[in-house]
């Protein structure tokens with residue numbers, strides 16, 4: 001028997017094939033010309049060194065061929081029999097799928113690697129607690145769903161970074177048999193349904209995160225329209241207008257009008273502008289995308305991109321629209337100044353004429369600072385002033401806090417504050433402070449103007 005080290009030497013093609021005659025085994029076997037030669041042949045073939053080397057080369061070549069064949073075959077089979085679905089981390093379905101799988105997988109397969117995902121839960125009293133969910137970590141997972149086996153690979157690209165978010169680029173690849181391809185669709189819609197169910201009755205607030213929109217915090221419980229008390233008729237006017245707008249895309253399209261509507265709410269701080277928009281979103285079951293124009297690093301391009309990629313069913317909200325362009329903001333150049341230009345903002349507001357519905361709310365405390373171009377019809381179609389508390393608002397807020405049966409106290413309270421300029425936010429502060437104590441709220445009414453609430 002050959003010793004291992006001899007075998008290794010013989011297997012080396014460089015040593016076994018130095019003589020072309022030797023390596024050409026067929027020639028040697030087919031043409032034994034004379035005794036001497038056949039003697040040579042037999043001595044060669046019987047030479048254990050040669051035959052071992054030759055054999056090993058043969059086996060090596062055979063194996064290579066086999067391996068190539070197998071690879072080809074596997075590639076072919078893979079193409080014919082398997083189907084893969086790729087979900088990049090940029091896609092909405094990505095998180096949906098991860099969450100879905102973390103619910104499914106423990107029942108149907110085994111998750112080898114887990115990753116933690118922190119989430120929040122809002123309780124009835126408004127407090128928030130944290131829960132930790134386990135989602136499939138990077139790696140390969142196998143599981144069975146609706147009788148179909150799937151391989152799920154979560155891959156993190158170490159080199160590629162998603163520059164906008166600073167997180168590593170990831171993809172999930174799901175592989176299954178070609179004949180089962182229809183499960184992908186079912187699976188994705190189930191994941192989507194599950195994710196949306198979690199948001200039911202909630203308002204999702206999105207903020208810009210680089211060039212994209214990301215949910216900000218957890219979905220909030222919907223704010224009720226009733227909880228915001230505006231002057232007579234204001235709320236109804238806006239709600240009616242928005243309702244008339246939604247679902248009327250055909251009307252706009254037929255007339256060649258871009259399907260969007262802009263609203264401007266202006267007035268002093270604490271008059272309920274932001275709260276009203278939140279309650280409107282709740283009423284319509286819409287989400288809100290908030291963009292701060294004085295955000296650092298915001299450029300015309302990003303602004304444009306953000307405004308043309310608003311998540312569906314959401315209200316676009318640009319707060320303090322004046323702040324980005326007033327002289328004050330230009331002057332204190334502390335690095336917080338965004339880089340958008342006024343024309344950039346106008347262009348972004350106009351956007352590409354798309355068929356997609358767009359509802360934009362602008363708010364400001366200083367309507368007088370706004371350029372006429374910004375609030376011309378087409379950009380802003382409806383303007384509403386939300387001012388300090390009017391009689392109906394004072395009374396409305398009082399009865400909201402202390403009930404409708406406190407008419408006398410309500411009158412007394414109104415009498416005390418009617419000649420003052422008081423914001424609805426201050427009223428709220430006052431009533432919260434004198435919670436369940438309407439008499440004291442009336443007695444101490446002067447706190448509203450002697451103290452900052």
Ligand SMILES: Nc1ncnc2c1ncn2[C@@H]1O[C@H](COP(=O)(O)OP(=O)(O)OP(=O)(O)O)[C@@H](O)[C@H]1O
Pocket residue numbers: 227228229230267268269270271272273274275276364365424425426428
């Ligand atoms: N009209 C109102 N009805 C009920 N609550 C109000 C009203 N106005 C203000 N509030 C309460 O006061 C607080 C501040 O209101 P909000 O943020 O909506 O004011 P705003 O008009 O957006 O102010 P700013 O101009 O400073 O952004 C909120 O907690 C809100 O509930």
Ligand SMILES: [Mg+2]
Pocket residue numbers: 273274275319363
């Ligand atoms: Mg506000």
